[in-house]
Amino acid sequence: MSIQAAALRDALLTLNRIRALQLLQAATATMAPLKVVEDLVRPALEQVGDLWDRGGCALSQVYMSGRICEELLDQLLGDPTRPSSSDLTPAADSPRLAIVVLEDYHLLGKQIVRTVMRSSGHSVRDYGRQTVDDLVEKVCFDEIDILLVSTLMLPAALRVEALMRRLGDEAPSTRVVVGGAPYRFDDRLWREVGAHAVGLNAGEVVGLVEQLQRGAR
Ligand code: B12
Structure with missing residues (x-):
């Protein structure tokens, strides 16, 4: 797992939206948004899930990690509920x-x-x-x-x-x-x-x- 994905995982687990946003913004400065999803967001969430599976975090942290990523990805990729x-x-x-x-x-x-x-x-x-x-x-x-x-x-x-x-x-x-x-x-x-x-x-x-x-x- 990359250093940035590990940093995103930690920001999610501590419900630190601002840090998570900063990490995603920094990544999109050098990578296409879909690559950011594949290289950062998905691995970070997979780690959160694995941690929960091993009893290392609460389901509420898994839930909030998903919610934060949803919100941030709306900003990054555009809100899919808005008519295009x-x-x-x-x-x-x-x-x-x-x-x-x-x-x-x-x-x-x-x-x-x-x-x-x-x-x-x-x-x-x-x-x-x-x-x-x-x-x-x-x-x-x-x-x-x-x-x-x-x-x-x-x-x-x-x-x-x-x-x-x-x-x-x-x-x-x-x-x-x-x-x-x-x-x-x-x-x-x-x-x-x-x-x-x-x-x-x-x-x-x-x-x-x-x-x-x-x-x-
Ligand atoms: C966030 C999360 C949740 C959130 C979801 C919130 C939300 N709005 O989505 C909440 C808290 C609700 C949740 C609930 C549960 N979860 Co959960 N969750 C996760 C977690 C951490 C991340 C999932 C995620 O969003 N990944 C990021 C997305 C972007 O990835 P993705 O879906 O794979 O999509 C990518 C590709 O697959 C692809 N893709 C997806 N769909 C499609 C379709 C097409 C056509 C194409 C071409 C491509 C494509 O595109 C995406 C980008 O590339 C995973 C961990 C993990 N390893 O994935 C556990 C995980 C999936 N959950 C798990 C479990 C067990 C549960 C619960 C049963 C827990 C419980 N006891 O209640 C419930 C089940 C709910 C249910 N019945 O569905 C397990 C599943 C284990 C298993 N063997 O199946 C996991 C793996 C955690 C673990 N390690 O144990 N969860």
Whole structure:
């Protein structure tokens, strides 16, 4: 782990927002925002999680670390809840896109992926946290072309299997891209659950969507 990521971890554990902001601002002076996420934010949060797992910090510190990163990343990458020009005037040939987490409370990955898509000009509906049943209903109603599923907990990653079965019957043309930690740990999992594509980090999502879009033409 880099010195900056360790410093960010310590700032998060002591709930020192100002120090965390300074560290992120210093990093963005020399690195692209997505690289800051991959090299600093994700490793710092992973360390916070590992510490909690070993009894070294409280769940409230994990929670606050996530909240602080959410706030700071809104400043760094732009707030994904604010309408962007791509939401108001989506390109005529752009696919209908949505992003979701399946009964998982880890939302930061989804937020980052959505921001990356929007900053590359794609409008993405945010379905938030859903059950498989409610999600299938939404996908059918909105006629979604490409669904992005963000996961952190293994049970959420495994729920994609049921989702794929249901979509196969009710929305067979919808393509599903999965991403998140469970798929990084097991590189066969995305195929086992029947997804159409996997992304190992947020930087891959635009290329994957464009590839699926080309395949659909
Ligand atoms: C912050 C956090 C929380 C916060 C979440 C707040 C929030 N709004 O998100 C809170 C406090 C709510 C929380 C709760 C819990 N947590 Co928690 N949490 C974390 C922590 C520390 C960081 C997660 C995070 O935000 N990472 C940063 C983001 C940016 O990374 P990411 O999601 O992987 O996303 C990146 C990529 O994967 C990719 N990506 C993500 N999605 C997608 C999608 C597509 C399509 C693509 C292309 C790419 C992509 O892009 C992102 C940027 O590159 C992790 C530690 C860890 N090792 O990850 C534990 C961790 C995930 N939590 C854990 C646990 C156990 C829990 C709880 C069960 C605790 C409890 N007893 O209540 C609950 C479960 C809630 C639930 N049912 O979902 C465990 C999971 C263990 C396991 N084996 O699955 C971890 C690993 C901690 C640990 N070491 O034990 N948690």
